[in-house]
Amino acid sequence: ISDDSSFYGGHGIVGAQVPLGCGIAFAQKYAKEEAVTFAMYGDGAANQGQLFEYICLWDLPSILVCENNHYGMGTADWRAAKSPSYYKRGDYVPGLKVDGMDAFAVKQACKLAKEHALKNGPIILEMDTYRYHGHSMSDPVGAHTFTRDDISGVRQERDPIERIKKLVLSHDLATEKELKDFFINLNIDMEKEIRKEIDDAIAKAKDCPMPEPSELFTNVYVKGFGTESFGADRKEVKAALP
């Protein structure tokens, strides 16, 4: 989560972040900034039901992005919703279904969505995408949903990066050989660099000392207005370690 980069974070309770996003859009409209908010959620969260009714009432400059990877952890989208066309869910909110694996399509759609949101009001973008791995650490891939063939098939045909490579080749922007050499050099350097960056970050994180006990109570309330953490009896409670 970072305030200065306008990224307001991911949230634990599925679907809870959409009203938050609409709140940010509300504030933007209130302050008359010419800005929009992208509120992102998944196909599983689309059923949570905290979504559409109010954003149109006030024409909030919000763009609801549904990343549809067709599986909400364990349940397929057609088993979780009668209508898995999430872009149509808005009824009176216009919706657009975008091939989420095509980088250019996504870029154009977002550009269109921003123009629309600023001029007319909310719009829904459904990004049709695919899930290579499991939902989380406790949901290993291939458990029951995808087979290895499925995944490699999608990787070949629809993988965003592969697709751009094919586009470059088919439009003769570079020959296969040039691309290969370029990629080999670039890839090796890039991969090495990226790997190094990640390894550095991991090493830095591991070297960092573990938080002190006093940090347990930081940021519960805004600093300077009294105690750090108190219960109903206003007692200042600190962790007393034996």
Place this chain on the structure above:
Amino acid sequence: MAARIHGGAATALSTFNPKKLVAPSRTNLPAARSSKRCIVAGGGSDASKKSLSVRHSQKLIANAAVATKAETSATTGTGHELLLFEALQEGLEEEMDRDPHVCVMGEDVGHYGGSYKVTKGLADKFGDLRVLDTPICENAFTGMGIGAAMTGLRPVIEGMNMGFLLLAFNQISNNCGMLHYTSGGQFTIPVVIRGPGGVGRQLGAEHSQRLESYFQSIPGIQMVACSTPYNAKGLMKAAIRSENPVILFEHVLLYNLKEKIPDEEYICNLEEAEMVRPGEHITILTYSRMRYHVMQAAKTLVNKGYDPEVIDIRSLKPFDLYTIGNSVKKTHRVLIVEECMRTGGIGASLTAAINENFHDYLDAPVMCLSSQDVPTPYAGTLEEWTVVQPAQIVTAVEQLCQ
């Protein structure tokens, strides 16, 4: 073995109304509930009247096991060993076999087998409608379960994590809890709402919530917390058979506990507390995961010469003040160890209840060890400091028993 009533309490009995405590079904003192009773050297009823400092100096060594099972499960010989989530599954399956009205609904309970494998295999056995995979909308499917219960079904609603049930709070509070009352008894809601809660291993603030503290005020519901495979299966079955809405609190970290449970059918009483370890010096009340922290601390305490009585309260609403009361009357000191937050948790209510009902029997103020009033941190070390650790329990007992 009958529970002993302290000699000095004879005069207090006139003001103390035992009827307040006794559940309607229980009319006599529990006989033979604890199979192992620790023998206190130098015992006799005078011992309990002496101040504890005298006893401490005598260095009494309690010779009972640190963990004893009150029920006779391990003594029947035959039985089968399984993990806690398998025990829950067994209980659920047996009830579904027994009564065709019992059904399950929740996220990923059917084809996926349940996020903690509690409903594994049930969809294959009972079909998709009886083990229903719902979309991710807690408010909607909890409401749906309650509506189904009003007309005769007995749904078991699973919240994938207790924290998600906050979205269903409206349904649980207004419909589940109140409908029996507001309809003049016409509608019964025999629903079971269950799910894992509590602080896990670095699950983050939103997935480590203790909802028993929020739900305890709702009139019309019962709350129970399981802690061993034995009581998990027993409480699951009892909850399903109950005509009242029951919320069964499981704990994320306890699903892989292994224990031997009886082959024959059994259920646990929904309103009864479990005597984990009888003792003389101090009563420690706990439930769910904290039971294991307490038992770990009890090992240390026994080595130091203390004799704690550990009770797993199991029933969070209503409290089993009968068992608790008898224990307080015996030991005169109470320590509550819980995982809820300090503010408004189960411990807070229990402290109030004990102070109100057993004030005359207490030699020291009731001490309650709870989690800190902070959102559960993601960092492992901070998360450890949020919940009560065995070392803190030992310190608290030493402080109380001075």
